[in-house]
Amino acid sequence: MSEDAPLVALHEVGRDFDVSRAWLNRVLEGKPRQVLQAVDSVTFAIRRGETLALVGESGCGKSTLARLIVGLYAPSRGWVEFDGANVSGSGQAQNAARRRMQMIFQDPYASLNPRWRVWRIVAEPLRAQGRASSTSALRVRVAELLEQVGLSAEDGDKYPHEFSGGQRQRICIARALSTQPEFLVCDEPTSALDVSVQAQILNLMKELQERLGLTYLFISHNLAVVAYIARRIGVMYLGRLVELADTATLLARPLHPYTRMLLDAVPDLAMSARPRTPVAGEVPNPLAPPAGCTFHPRCPHADQRCREEQPQLTNLGAGEWVACHAVEEGRVPRRERPAGGARA
Numbered sequence: 001m002s003e004d005a006p007l008v009a010l011h012e013v014g015r016d017f018d019v020s021r022a023w024l025n026r027v028l029e030g031k032p033r034q035v036l037q038a039v040d041s042v043t044f045a046i047r048r049g050e051t052l053a054l055v056g057e058s059g060c061g062k063s064t065l066a067r068l069i070v071g072l073y074a075p076s077r078g079w080v081e082f083d084g085a086n087v088s089g090s091g092q093a094q095n096a097a098r099r100r101m102q103m104i105f106q107d108p109y110a111s112l113n114p115r116w117r118v119w120r121i122v123a124e125p126l127r128a129q130g131r132a133s134s135t136s137a138l139r140v141r142v143a144e145l146l147e148q149v150g151l152s153a154e155d156g157d158k159y160p161h162e163f164s165g166g167q168r169q170r171i172c173i174a175r176a177l178s179t180q181p182e183f184l185v186c187d188e189p190t191s192a193l194d195v196s197v198q199a200q201i202l203n204l205m206k207e208l209q210e211r212l213g214l215t216y217l218f219i220s221h222n223l224a225v226v227a228y229i230a231r232r233i234g235v236m237y238l239g240r241l242v243e244l245a246d247t248a249t250l251l252a253r254p255l256h257p258y259t260r261m262l263l264d265a266v267p268d269l270a271m272s273a274r275p276r277t278p279v280a281g282e283v284p285n286p287l288a289p290p291a292g293c294t295f296h297p298r299c300p301h302a303d304q305r306c307r308e309e310q311p312q313l314t315n316l317g318a319g320e321w322v323a324c325h326a327v328e329e330g331r332v333p334r335r336e337r338p339a340g341g342a343r344a
Contacts, residue, residue: 005083005084006046006081007046007048008082008183008215009045009081010045010078011043012041012078013043013079014037014039014040014041014076014077015065015075015077016036016037018034019034019036020034020035021034036286037239037286038239039061039075040061040238040240041077041078042061042240043078044241044244049213050216050231051215051218051229052217052231052232052234053219053220053226053229054217054220054235055223055226055262056236057237057283060237061239061240062187062236063187063188066185066217068080069101069185070098070102070185071087071098075088082100082183099181100182101182102125102179102181102185103176103184103187104169104184104187106187106189106191108168108193111172114161115159117158117159119157121160121171122174123139124175125178125179131179141178142174142178145175146174149177150170150204151170165192166200166201170201170204173208182213182214183216184214185216186216188220189218190202190225202225202228206229216229223251223263231246232246232247232250232319233246233247233250233251235250237258237294239286241313241321242256242259242295243258243320243324244313244322245319245320245321246319249320251263255320255322255327255332256324257295257299257324257326257332281298293309293323293325301326303326303331306325309325311325314328
Protein backbone atom coordinates (compact mmCIF):
# COMPACT_ATOMS: atom_id res chain seq x y z
CA MET A 1 0.00 0.00 0.00
CA SER A 2 1.13 3.58 -0.64
CA GLU A 3 2.17 5.64 2.36
CA ASP A 4 -0.39 8.24 1.26
CA ALA A 5 -3.24 5.71 1.19
CA PRO A 6 -5.65 5.99 4.14
CA LEU A 7 -5.60 3.28 6.79
CA VAL A 8 -9.40 3.35 7.16
CA ALA A 9 -11.94 4.43 4.54
CA LEU A 10 -15.74 4.41 4.62
CA HIS A 11 -17.71 4.41 1.36
CA GLU A 12 -21.37 5.47 1.52
CA VAL A 13 -21.83 3.42 4.70
CA GLY A 14 -25.36 3.10 6.05
CA ARG A 15 -27.06 1.02 8.72
CA ASP A 16 -30.78 0.42 9.25
CA PHE A 17 -32.47 -1.20 12.24
CA ASP A 18 -35.90 -2.80 12.17
CA VAL A 19 -37.64 -1.35 15.24
CA SER A 20 -41.10 -2.61 14.36
CA ARG A 21 -43.45 -3.96 17.00
CA ALA A 22 -44.25 -7.68 17.08
CA TRP A 23 -46.07 -9.08 14.04
CA LEU A 24 -49.34 -9.65 15.89
CA ASN A 25 -49.34 -6.10 17.28
CA ARG A 26 -48.80 -4.70 13.79
CA VAL A 27 -51.68 -6.78 12.39
CA LEU A 28 -54.09 -5.79 15.17
CA GLU A 29 -53.14 -2.11 15.04
CA GLY A 30 -52.83 -1.97 11.25
CA LYS A 31 -49.35 -0.45 11.37
CA PRO A 32 -46.49 -1.06 8.89
CA ARG A 33 -42.92 -2.02 9.73
CA GLN A 34 -40.72 0.75 11.11
CA VAL A 35 -37.09 1.10 10.03
CA LEU A 36 -34.63 3.36 11.83
CA GLN A 37 -31.89 4.74 9.59
CA ALA A 38 -29.15 5.12 12.21
CA VAL A 39 -26.33 5.88 9.76
CA ASP A 40 -26.91 7.21 6.25
CA SER A 41 -24.32 7.39 3.43
CA VAL A 42 -21.24 8.29 5.50
CA THR A 43 -17.99 8.64 3.57
CA PHE A 44 -14.60 9.65 4.99
CA ALA A 45 -11.01 8.40 5.31
CA ILE A 46 -8.52 8.33 8.19
CA ARG A 47 -4.84 8.67 7.44
CA ARG A 48 -2.22 6.62 9.22
CA GLY A 49 -1.10 8.07 12.55
CA GLU A 50 -3.80 10.74 12.75
CA THR A 51 -6.77 11.23 15.05
CA LEU A 52 -10.15 11.92 13.48
CA ALA A 53 -12.90 12.95 15.88
CA LEU A 54 -16.64 12.62 15.35
CA VAL A 55 -18.92 14.95 17.29
CA GLY A 56 -22.66 15.53 17.45
CA GLU A 57 -25.67 15.36 19.73
CA SER A 58 -26.71 12.11 21.40
CA GLY A 59 -28.43 9.77 18.95
CA CYS A 60 -26.75 11.14 15.83
CA GLY A 61 -25.18 7.76 14.95
CA LYS A 62 -21.60 8.17 16.21
CA SER A 63 -21.47 4.98 18.28
CA THR A 64 -23.30 2.98 15.60
CA LEU A 65 -20.68 4.09 13.09
CA ALA A 66 -17.92 2.99 15.47
CA ARG A 67 -19.43 -0.48 15.72
CA LEU A 68 -19.78 -0.69 11.94
CA ILE A 69 -16.07 0.01 11.50
CA VAL A 70 -14.88 -2.68 13.92
CA GLY A 71 -17.38 -5.24 12.67
CA LEU A 72 -19.79 -5.40 15.60
CA TYR A 73 -22.52 -4.40 13.12
CA ALA A 74 -22.69 -5.19 9.42
CA PRO A 75 -23.52 -2.23 7.16
CA SER A 76 -26.86 -2.25 5.37
CA ARG A 77 -25.26 -0.27 2.53
CA GLY A 78 -21.75 0.68 1.51
CA TRP A 79 -18.53 -0.84 2.79
CA VAL A 80 -15.56 -0.23 5.10
CA GLU A 81 -11.94 -0.58 3.96
CA PHE A 82 -8.99 -1.21 6.25
CA ASP A 83 -5.53 -0.93 4.70
CA GLY A 84 -7.11 -1.33 1.28
CA ALA A 85 -9.12 -4.46 2.13
CA ASN A 86 -12.91 -4.60 2.36
CA VAL A 87 -13.71 -5.63 5.96
CA SER A 88 -17.50 -5.36 5.76
CA GLY A 89 -18.05 -8.99 4.85
CA SER A 90 -17.05 -12.24 6.51
CA GLY A 91 -14.09 -14.52 5.84
CA GLN A 92 -10.46 -15.02 6.72
CA ALA A 93 -9.27 -11.81 5.04
CA GLN A 94 -11.83 -9.71 6.91
CA ASN A 95 -11.06 -11.39 10.23
CA ALA A 96 -7.32 -10.90 9.73
CA ALA A 97 -7.82 -7.19 9.08
CA ARG A 98 -10.10 -6.77 12.09
CA ARG A 99 -7.41 -8.23 14.35
CA ARG A 100 -5.44 -5.07 13.64
CA MET A 101 -8.13 -2.84 15.18
CA GLN A 102 -9.59 -2.60 18.68
CA MET A 103 -12.25 -0.56 20.47
CA ILE A 104 -12.30 1.33 23.78
CA PHE A 105 -15.83 1.63 25.14
CA GLN A 106 -17.47 4.55 26.90
CA ASP A 107 -18.21 3.11 30.33
CA PRO A 108 -15.18 1.63 32.15
CA TYR A 109 -17.54 0.28 34.82
CA ALA A 110 -19.70 -1.76 32.42
CA SER A 111 -16.98 -2.92 30.00
CA LEU A 112 -14.95 -4.93 32.55
CA ASN A 113 -16.06 -8.31 33.88
CA PRO A 114 -16.44 -7.80 37.67
CA ARG A 115 -15.80 -11.51 38.33
CA TRP A 116 -12.41 -11.65 36.62
CA ARG A 117 -9.07 -10.44 37.92
CA VAL A 118 -7.45 -7.71 35.87
CA TRP A 119 -4.70 -9.90 34.42
CA ARG A 120 -7.31 -12.25 32.97
CA ILE A 121 -9.31 -9.33 31.51
CA VAL A 122 -6.25 -7.88 29.75
CA ALA A 123 -5.10 -11.32 28.59
CA GLU A 124 -8.46 -12.36 27.11
CA PRO A 125 -7.85 -10.85 23.60
CA LEU A 126 -4.54 -12.74 23.44
CA ARG A 127 -6.31 -15.99 24.27
CA ALA A 128 -9.10 -15.26 21.78
CA GLN A 129 -6.61 -14.66 18.96
CA GLY A 130 -4.51 -17.70 19.85
CA ARG A 131 -1.44 -15.72 20.85
CA ALA A 132 -1.09 -17.31 24.31
CA SER A 133 1.87 -19.69 24.56
CA SER A 134 1.58 -20.27 28.31
CA THR A 135 0.05 -18.73 31.44
CA SER A 136 3.41 -17.48 32.62
CA ALA A 137 4.05 -15.75 29.26
CA LEU A 138 0.59 -14.20 29.47
CA ARG A 139 1.29 -12.79 32.91
CA VAL A 140 4.56 -11.26 31.73
CA ARG A 141 2.83 -9.62 28.76
CA VAL A 142 -0.03 -8.33 30.95
CA ALA A 143 2.46 -6.83 33.41
CA GLU A 144 4.14 -4.96 30.53
CA LEU A 145 0.78 -3.64 29.31
CA LEU A 146 -0.32 -2.46 32.76
CA GLU A 147 2.96 -0.61 33.29
CA GLN A 148 2.60 0.91 29.81
CA VAL A 149 -0.65 2.60 30.83
CA GLY A 150 0.58 3.82 34.23
CA LEU A 151 -0.48 0.92 36.47
CA SER A 152 1.70 -1.66 38.23
CA ALA A 153 2.19 -5.36 37.58
CA GLU A 154 0.70 -6.11 41.02
CA ASP A 155 -2.59 -4.55 39.90
CA GLY A 156 -3.16 -7.61 37.72
CA ASP A 157 -4.22 -9.65 40.75
CA LYS A 158 -6.97 -7.20 41.74
CA TYR A 159 -10.61 -7.02 40.68
CA PRO A 160 -12.14 -4.07 38.75
CA HIS A 161 -14.11 -2.83 41.78
CA GLU A 162 -10.82 -2.04 43.54
CA PHE A 163 -9.99 0.71 41.03
CA SER A 164 -11.22 4.24 40.37
CA GLY A 165 -12.93 5.21 37.10
CA GLY A 166 -9.72 6.57 35.59
CA GLN A 167 -7.77 3.45 36.55
CA ARG A 168 -10.47 1.25 35.03
CA GLN A 169 -10.21 3.14 31.78
CA ARG A 170 -6.45 2.54 31.85
CA ILE A 171 -7.21 -1.18 32.17
CA CYS A 172 -9.52 -0.92 29.14
CA ILE A 173 -6.73 0.79 27.17
CA ALA A 174 -4.26 -1.94 28.22
CA ARG A 175 -6.72 -4.59 27.05
CA ALA A 176 -7.17 -2.81 23.71
CA LEU A 177 -3.38 -2.63 23.22
CA SER A 178 -2.76 -6.27 24.13
CA THR A 179 -2.93 -7.51 20.51
CA GLN A 180 -0.75 -4.65 19.21
CA PRO A 181 -3.43 -3.04 17.02
CA GLU A 182 -2.75 -0.27 14.52
CA PHE A 183 -6.17 1.38 14.80
CA LEU A 184 -8.24 2.19 17.90
CA VAL A 185 -11.89 3.27 17.90
CA CYS A 186 -12.44 5.30 21.07
CA ASP A 187 -16.16 5.64 21.85
CA GLU A 188 -16.36 8.56 24.31
CA PRO A 189 -13.60 7.08 26.52
CA THR A 190 -13.50 10.08 28.87
CA SER A 191 -17.18 11.04 29.19
CA ALA A 192 -17.73 9.02 32.40
CA LEU A 193 -14.66 10.51 34.12
CA ASP A 194 -13.97 13.63 36.18
CA VAL A 195 -12.43 16.55 34.30
CA SER A 196 -8.98 16.17 35.92
CA VAL A 197 -8.96 12.44 35.16
CA GLN A 198 -10.07 13.14 31.58
CA ALA A 199 -6.90 15.18 31.04
CA GLN A 200 -4.74 12.32 32.36
CA ILE A 201 -6.36 9.79 30.04
CA LEU A 202 -6.12 12.11 27.03
CA ASN A 203 -2.42 12.75 27.72
CA LEU A 204 -1.86 8.99 28.02
CA MET A 205 -3.59 8.37 24.69
CA LYS A 206 -1.52 11.03 22.93
CA GLU A 207 1.67 9.60 24.42
CA LEU A 208 0.75 6.06 23.30
CA GLN A 209 -0.10 7.32 19.83
CA GLU A 210 3.32 8.92 19.43
CA ARG A 211 5.16 5.94 20.88
CA LEU A 212 3.27 3.15 19.07
CA GLY A 213 2.23 4.93 15.88
CA LEU A 214 -1.49 4.41 16.52
CA THR A 215 -4.37 5.76 14.46
CA TYR A 216 -7.51 6.89 16.34
CA LEU A 217 -11.15 7.44 15.58
CA PHE A 218 -12.23 9.47 18.63
CA ILE A 219 -15.96 9.82 19.27
CA SER A 220 -17.18 12.50 21.67
CA HIS A 221 -19.81 15.14 22.28
CA ASN A 222 -17.26 17.35 24.07
CA LEU A 223 -15.75 19.89 21.68
CA ALA A 224 -13.05 20.88 24.19
CA VAL A 225 -11.82 17.29 24.32
CA VAL A 226 -11.68 16.81 20.55
CA ALA A 227 -10.01 20.20 20.09
CA TYR A 228 -7.17 18.91 22.26
CA ILE A 229 -6.68 15.44 20.78
CA ALA A 230 -7.91 15.46 17.17
CA ARG A 231 -6.22 16.55 13.95
CA ARG A 232 -9.52 16.61 12.05
CA ILE A 233 -13.16 16.81 13.17
CA GLY A 234 -16.27 15.45 11.53
CA VAL A 235 -19.70 16.69 12.60
CA MET A 236 -22.66 14.30 12.43
CA TYR A 237 -26.35 15.11 12.47
CA LEU A 238 -29.16 12.52 12.38
CA GLY A 239 -26.95 9.81 10.90
CA ARG A 240 -25.20 11.92 8.27
CA LEU A 241 -21.83 13.65 8.12
CA VAL A 242 -22.52 17.37 7.61
CA GLU A 243 -19.02 18.89 7.95
CA LEU A 244 -15.41 17.66 7.97
CA ALA A 245 -12.31 19.83 8.31
CA ASP A 246 -9.00 20.25 10.11
CA THR A 247 -9.52 20.98 13.78
CA ALA A 248 -8.10 24.50 13.71
CA THR A 249 -10.09 25.40 10.59
CA LEU A 250 -13.40 24.01 11.83
CA LEU A 251 -13.14 25.66 15.24
CA ALA A 252 -12.04 29.03 13.84
CA ARG A 253 -14.25 29.11 10.73
CA PRO A 254 -17.23 26.74 11.03
CA LEU A 255 -19.34 26.58 7.87
CA HIS A 256 -22.40 24.41 8.50
CA PRO A 257 -25.14 26.15 10.56
CA TYR A 258 -25.31 23.11 12.87
CA THR A 259 -21.57 23.28 13.59
CA ARG A 260 -21.95 26.97 14.39
CA MET A 261 -24.79 26.24 16.79
CA LEU A 262 -22.71 23.61 18.58
CA LEU A 263 -19.78 25.98 18.97
CA ASP A 264 -21.96 28.89 20.04
CA ALA A 265 -23.33 26.75 22.87
CA VAL A 266 -19.87 26.26 24.42
CA PRO A 267 -19.12 28.68 27.32
CA ASP A 268 -15.98 30.73 26.66
CA LEU A 269 -14.19 32.93 29.22
CA ALA A 270 -12.57 34.93 26.41
CA MET A 271 -16.05 35.98 25.23
CA SER A 272 -17.73 36.57 28.59
CA ALA A 273 -19.69 39.57 27.32
CA ARG A 274 -21.41 37.46 24.65
CA PRO A 275 -24.59 35.69 25.79
CA ARG A 276 -24.46 31.90 25.62
CA THR A 277 -26.59 30.65 22.73
CA PRO A 278 -28.25 27.26 23.26
CA VAL A 279 -28.70 24.91 20.32
CA ALA A 280 -32.16 25.82 19.02
CA GLY A 281 -34.99 23.40 18.37
CA GLU A 282 -35.27 19.66 18.86
CA VAL A 283 -33.72 16.78 16.93
CA PRO A 284 -36.43 15.40 14.61
CA ASN A 285 -37.84 11.93 15.14
CA PRO A 286 -35.32 9.61 13.40
CA LEU A 287 -38.17 7.26 12.48
CA ALA A 288 -39.76 10.06 10.43
CA PRO A 289 -36.97 12.46 9.42
CA PRO A 290 -37.91 15.62 7.52
CA ALA A 291 -37.62 15.67 3.74
CA GLY A 292 -34.63 17.36 2.14
CA CYS A 293 -31.97 18.53 4.57
CA THR A 294 -32.78 16.95 7.94
CA PHE A 295 -31.46 20.07 9.69
CA HIS A 296 -33.75 22.52 7.89
CA PRO A 297 -36.42 22.73 10.69
CA ARG A 298 -33.73 24.18 13.00
CA CYS A 299 -31.75 26.18 10.43
CA PRO A 300 -32.10 29.99 10.18
CA HIS A 301 -30.86 29.90 6.56
CA ALA A 302 -33.23 27.22 5.19
CA ASP A 303 -35.19 27.85 2.00
CA GLN A 304 -37.42 25.75 -0.26
CA ARG A 305 -34.49 23.85 -1.78
CA CYS A 306 -33.39 22.82 1.71
CA ARG A 307 -36.87 21.46 2.42
CA GLU A 308 -36.96 19.37 -0.75
CA GLU A 309 -33.41 18.31 -1.70
CA GLN A 310 -30.94 16.47 0.51
CA PRO A 311 -27.48 18.10 0.36
CA GLN A 312 -24.42 16.00 -0.45
CA LEU A 313 -21.03 16.26 1.20
CA THR A 314 -19.03 18.58 -1.07
CA ASN A 315 -15.29 19.23 -1.15
CA LEU A 316 -14.65 22.98 -0.83
CA GLY A 317 -10.87 22.57 -1.05
CA ALA A 318 -8.17 22.89 1.63
CA GLY A 319 -9.53 19.79 3.36
CA GLU A 320 -12.98 21.30 4.03
CA TRP A 321 -16.12 19.27 3.30
CA VAL A 322 -19.66 20.41 3.98
CA ALA A 323 -23.19 19.22 3.16
CA CYS A 324 -25.27 22.42 3.05
CA HIS A 325 -27.18 24.17 0.26
CA ALA A 326 -26.95 27.49 2.08
CA VAL A 327 -23.15 27.33 2.28
CA GLU A 328 -22.94 26.21 -1.37
CA GLU A 329 -25.09 29.15 -2.50
CA GLY A 330 -23.38 31.70 -0.26
CA ARG A 331 -26.43 32.29 1.95
CA VAL A 332 -24.39 31.66 5.10
CA PRO A 333 -22.03 34.58 5.79
CA ARG A 334 -18.44 33.68 6.55
CA ARG A 335 -17.57 34.10 10.19
CA GLU A 336 -14.28 33.92 12.07
CA ARG A 337 -14.29 32.80 15.70
CA PRO A 338 -11.63 33.97 18.16
CA ALA A 339 -8.85 31.50 18.92
CA GLY A 340 -9.67 29.19 21.80
CA GLY A 341 -13.39 29.39 21.11
CA ALA A 342 -13.93 25.71 21.88
CA ARG A 343 -12.57 25.74 25.40
CA ALA A 344 -14.93 24.55 28.08
